[in-house]
Amino acid sequence: MASPSITALSLLLLLLISLLSLSSALPSRSILNAAEVLSDSGYLSMALTLEVVSQSLVPKSPSLTIFAPPDSAFKRAGQPSLSLLQFHFAPLALPLQTLKSLPAGTKIPTLLSGSSLVVTSPPSGTGLSLNGVRVTTAASPIYDDGFLIILGVEDFFDPNFHAPAPTRIPVSDPMCGSPSSNGTSTIGFPAASWFEGAKGVMRSNGYRVMASFLDLQLMGFKNPPSSLTVFAPVDQEVENPLLDPSIFLRHVVPCRLVWSDLVNFSEGTVLPTYMAGFTIRISRNGDVLLLNEVPVYYANMYYSDSVVVHGLQESLVMPAEAQEEAAEESSQEEAGSETSDDSLLMDDDSEF
Structure with missing residues (x-):
C-alpha cells in the first residue's frame, strides 16, 4: 500500500495535469462586446479595426490586452499595417494594477514576433506609459471582462523605440x-x-x-x-x-x-x-x-x-548528456536489481 505522503503528492500532481486543459481560445463574445464598447467610448477606428482583423490577428490564447490609440492617431497615421497592429496586442491579460506595479524597463510581449513593449512609467509612480506613450485610461480600462482587457493610449507605439538603460x-x-x-x-x-x-x-x-x-x-x-x-x-x-x-x-x-x-x-x-x-x-x-x-x-x-x-514560452529542459547519464544510471540500477533478484532465486533453489 502506498504511503499517505506519496498518495497525496500523486493526487496533487494529477490536479496539476488537469489544469493543462483549462487553456482555451479567447471567447468570440469578448471580441464582439469589446468592439461595441470601443465604439461607444469614442474609439470608432479601433472598434472597426478589431472587427476586421479579429479572426486573423487574435491568438488562440485564453487572454489578451489591446492598447487602443484614439481616432485622431488613425487620422494622422492613416490605416496601420498589420505588423503595427500586432505591436498593440499583448497575448496576456494585464490589469491596470499589474501594469502600475511593473518597474521601468519591464518588457511586455506582443503579437509582433520578436518585439516587446517597454514600461517607461516615471519612478514617481504618477502616470503610466509604454514605449514613451502615455496610457490615457490609467484610472480604469475601456473594457475588461477577465479575458480581454483594452486600455487607451494617446498615440501609436513606435516599434523602433529604444528604452534607456534600466536602473539596477x-x-x-x-x-x-x-x-x-x-x-x-x-x-x-x-x-x-x-x-x-x-x-x-x-x-x-x-x-x-x-x-x-x-x-x-x-x-x-x-x-x-x-x-x-x-x-x-x-x-x-x-x-x-x-x-x-x-x-x-x-x-x-x-x-x-x-x-x-x-x-x-x-x-x-x-x-x-x-x-x-x-x-x-x-x-x-x-x-x-x-x-x-x-x-x-x-x-x-x-x-x-x-x-x-x-x-x-518554453520549459528549461535537462541537457541531452544529463538525460543520457540519468537513463544510464536508471538502467544500471534496474540491472542491479535484476541481478539481486536472480541471486535470491539461486539462494532459494539451493535451500531446496
Whole structure:
C-alpha cells in the first residue's frame, strides 16, 4: 500500500495535469462586446479595426490586452499595417494594477514576433506609459471582462523605440548562493503567503500549472529562503509532472532577480536552481536574453520584496548528456536489481 505522503503528492500532481486543459481560445463574445464598447467610448477606428482583423490577428490564447490609440492617431497615421497592429496586442491579460506595479524597463510581449513593449512609467509612480506613450485610461480600462482587457493610449507605439538603460535594483545576493547545503529539497512549503499576489498574476496570464504548484505547496526547502525567482513556462509547454516532477525544481532560483539584474549579468553567468546539479546559464542573441537558450518572454510578470516571476514560452529542459547519464544510471540500477533478484532465486533453489 502506498504511503499517505506519496498518495497525496500523486493526487496533487494529477490536479496539476488537469489544469493543462483549462487553456482555451479567447471567447468570440469578448471580441464582439469589446468592439461595441470601443465604439461607444469614442474609439470608432479601433472598434472597426478589431472587427476586421479579429479572426486573423487574435491568438488562440485564453487572454489578451489591446492598447487602443484614439481616432485622431488613425487620422494622422492613416490605416496601420498589420505588423503595427500586432505591436498593440499583448497575448496576456494585464490589469491596470499589474501594469502600475511593473518597474521601468519591464518588457511586455506582443503579437509582433520578436518585439516587446517597454514600461517607461516615471519612478514617481504618477502616470503610466509604454514605449514613451502615455496610457490615457490609467484610472480604469475601456473594457475588461477577465479575458480581454483594452486600455487607451494617446498615440501609436513606435516599434523602433529604444528604452534607456534600466536602473539596477540591488538584491541581497545577485549571484545566487547554493539553495541548500546538500542541494536537496523537502515537501512542505514555508511562508506560502509570499505567493498570493504572484499566483493571481500567473493564472491570468496562462501560467496556471506553475501557479498551482505554488498554491499547493508541493515544494519546500531544507533552509527556508528569504527570496525566490521563478522562471515559469506557459502551461502548454509544461511536461507531464507525473513523469517529470523535477520540472518545478528546475525553474526556481534561490534569490530575487528582477529584470534589471538579469540583463546586467555577464555572458555565461550560471545560476543555481533547487534541482541538484541543474543550473541556468545566461546568454544573449542580439538584445534577447536567453536562459539555457530559452528567451525570457514576459519579464517581471510579478515582483515583490521576496518573489519575482518571469514568464517563459518554453520549459528549461535537462541537457541531452544529463538525460543520457540519468537513463544510464536508471538502467544500471534496474540491472542491479535484476541481478539481486536472480541471486535470491539461486539462494532459494539451493535451500531446496
